[in-house]
Amino acid sequence: MSRLLASGGPVIPNFGQGSSCEVHNGWFCSEWVRAHWGDTLQPALIQHVELAVVAVAVGFVLASALAFAGFRFRLLDPPIGVAADFLYTIPSLALFQLLVPVTGVTETTVEIALVSYTLLILYRNMIEGLRGVPPEALEAARGSGFTRLQTLVRVELPLALPAVIAGLRIATVSTVSIATVAALVIPKGLGQPIFIALEQDVFKTEILSAGGLAVALALCADGLLVLAQRFLTPWARLERSA
Amino acid sequence: MTLADQFRPGTFVDAFRFIGDNPGFLLSKAGEHLELSLAALGIALLLSLPLGLWLGHRHRGLFLAISVSNVGRALPSLVLIAVGLTIFGVGFWNNTAALVVLAVPPILTNAYFGIEGVDRDVVEAARGMGLSELQVLLRVELPLGLPLVIAGIRIAAIFVIATATIAAIAGGGGLGEIIVNQASYGLAGVVGAAVCVSALAFLAALLLSLLLRAVSRRPEPIP
Numbered sequence: 002m003s004r005l006l007a008s009g010g011p012v013i014p015n016f017g018q019g020s021s022c023e024v025h026n027g028w029f030c031s032e033w034v035r036a037h038w039g040d041t042l043q044p045a046l047i048q049h050v051e052l053a054v055v056a057v058a059v060g061f062v063l064a065s066a067l068a069f070a071g072f073r074f075r076l077l078d079p080p081i082g083v084a085a086d087f088l089y090t091i092p093s094l095a096l097f098q099l100l101v102p103v104t105g106v107t108e109t110t111v112e113i114a115l116v117s118y119t120l121l122i123l124y125r126n127m128i129e130g131l132r133g134v135p136p137e138a139l140e141a142a143r144g145s146g147f148t149r150l151q152t153l154v155r156v157e158l159p160l161a162l163p164a165v166i167a168g169l170r171i172a173t174v175s176t177v178s179i180a181t182v183a184a185l186v187i188p189k190g191l192g193q194p195i196f197i198a199l200e201q202d203v204f205k206t207e208i209l210s211a212g213g214l215a216v217a218l219a220l221c222a223d224g225l226l227v228l229a230q231r232f233l234t235p236w237a238r239l240e241r242s243a
Numbered sequence: 244m245t246l247a248d249q250f251r252p253g254t255f256v257d258a259f260r261f262i263g264d265n266p267g268f269l270l271s272k273a274g275e276h277l278e279l280s281l282a283a284l285g286i287a288l289l290l291s292l293p294l295g296l297w298l299g300h301r302h303r304g305l306f307l308a309i310s311v312s313n314v315g316r317a318l319p320s321l322v323l324i325a326v327g328l329t330i331f332g333v334g335f336w337n338n339t340a341a342l343v344v345l346a347v348p349p350i351l352t353n354a355y356f357g358i359e360g361v362d363r364d365v366v367e368a369a370r371g372m373g374l375s376e377l378q379v380l381l382r383v384e385l386p387l388g389l390p391l392v393i394a395g396i397r398i399a400a401i402f403v404i405a406t407a408t409i410a411a412i413a414g415g416g417g418l419g420e421i422i423v424n425q426a427s428y429g430l431a432g433v434v435g436a437a438v439c440v441s442a443l444a445f446l447a448a449l450l451l452s453l454l455l456r457a458v459s460r461r462p463e464p465i466p
Contacts, residue, residue, distance in 0.1 A: 028329075090448045092405030095437035098422055102254035102434060171316065178319040182409065185423070195325050199412055205329045212322035219317035 023206070030206045041194050041207070046214055049190040052180045053222070056112055057173050060119030067120070068127035078128065085121035093118065093179045097186045111183040118179055119172040126168025130161030163237060166230040170223055177219040191215045257431035258438060269418070269439055276417035276443065279335070279410060280403045283342030287399060290343070291351035292392075299358025299388070300380045308355040315348025320406040328413045338410035345406055346399040353395025357388030390459045397451035404444040418443070 022030035034042065067085075071078040091099070093114060100110040134157050142152040184192030191211045198207035230237075262269060298304035323341040331337035361384045369383040385392070411419030421428050421436035428436070 087445070090401055090445050091441045092401075092408055092437075092444050094405065094408045094419065094422060095440040095444075098433050098437040099441070102258075102430065174313070174316045178317060181319040181321040192319075192321055195321060196412075199325060199328065203325075203328050208322075208325045208329055212319070212326060215319050215322055216317050219319075220314075223313065223317070 026202065026205055028205055029209055033206045034210050037207075042210060042214060045189075045191045045194050045211060046218065048193075049177070049180055049215065049218065052108075052111060052115065052183060052190050053173065053176045053218075056115035056176050056180070057119055057169070059112065060116045060123055060172060060176075061169065063116065064120050064123035064127060067124050068131065071124070071128055072131045081124065085124050088117040089121040091117075093182050094185065097182065101186065106186060108187060108189070111180075111186055111189075115176050115180060115183070119176055122172045122175070123165075123168045126164045126171075127161065130164030130168075131157055133164060134160045159234070162234050163230065166226060166233070170226045173222045173226060174219045177215065177222060181215055191218075254430055254434055257429075258434035261428075261431045261435035262438065269421075269436070272416070272418045272421060272436070273439060273443060275415075276404070276407050276419070276440070279338055279342070279415055279417055280400070280407045282335075283339050283403050283407075284346055284396075284400060286339065287343045287346035287350055287403075288396070291347045292354055295351040295354025295395075296358050296380060296385065296392075299355040300376070300384060302359060304355065305359075308352050312348045312352035315345070318344065320345055320402075321409055324406075324409055324413050333414040335415070337413050338407070338415035341413075342403050342406060342410070346403050349395045349398040349402065351395075353398070354388075354392050357391030357395070358384045359388075360391070361387045386458075390455055393451060393455045393458065397448060397455065400447045400451060401444050404440070404447055408440050 023033050067081050071081050096114045096117065097110060100113055104110045104113065138156055138160060139152065142156045147155065180190050181192035181195065183190050184196050191214055194207050194211040198204040198211070201207075295308070298308065320341070323344055324338065327337040327341040331340060358380070365387070366379060366383060369379045374382065407415065407417050408419035408422055411417060411423045418436045418440045421432050422440070425433050
């Protein structure tokens, strides 16, 4: 609990005695952002990135395992799909609270909730990608004497990559967005300054700067994944220009 | 008292006891929740459904449809509600506006792609039979693209019901009021209300899934 108290301390120490913009709660006080970048916004941004990266990474590993299972054994696909769909339906705020009695007020609670939201999107896209591999490509692989593992690694996975990355983009952007709500459970991420600002008579500058950072972070992550896709699937660009 | 101090494995039992003890209260909160959600969903439908359908029909605005959905997904609901608070202050309209912004992208994008993806030969055949543009859209493209259109509304409904919970921080009432007010209702109340929100979202999703199934199972036209 000490962590809660430590990071929940006075975040707007000058609110009320700061510049006239801060005192009158102006729309955007750049001096406040400069003064509190180091003690409020930057740590929240870093925590937010950590929360999202861990969630997407764990979600990706889990979804990959599930997708291989669902792809190889078709009987498993419907139950996995329904379970992922069900997890996706539970509202994020509710899921955070539902997990508290089980895993307590910890980062684990937040990560479980965040991971469960990535599963549906990642799983669906992986399965679609693997199933969308044209039969001619599989025939050609078999004709070239590829083993099953070789076919998977050298034919099916590369061809499924665009769909997988498309899913990864949606999952990443949604996770960055949902991670703001995590601050209701643990005082971490960009949601934390927003909740504090709401308690401090709706301090606009803090809401807009932290909110803007969250949106910018989501869009940057999306852009990075687009670049990654270009780099990983150079043939897609060749096809388009041909 | 913090959440961790109250941590007990029996909390779920207490949560269901809370639900059993306060059915009237929870029902009225669920009513507020639905009222807010339906208002937002209705406005979002009015704003985005005709636009999405028409753009899909004209095969225009691909860039708009894609960017609206990308930006919409990147906008955290908490940020929307907090920014709404700074503009409109506390109240019903702040929350409704924030929820509308959240609901528009999935409805618009799915309506667009649902209509845009309809087989062009079918559309040409309909035009050849002398149907007007509006008739083509309503009688040919809409029935064929309906599954995707409804899928978009389903996503929007889940989003809105889920996010209406956060509206409580901006005086929006609803079940979120219990969830964010642990001091009054205790962890049992918080978890109980969370169960209710999940049930509400799940019911809405189920309802729209059934509708989706009903419209997807229409018999194939005889060739």
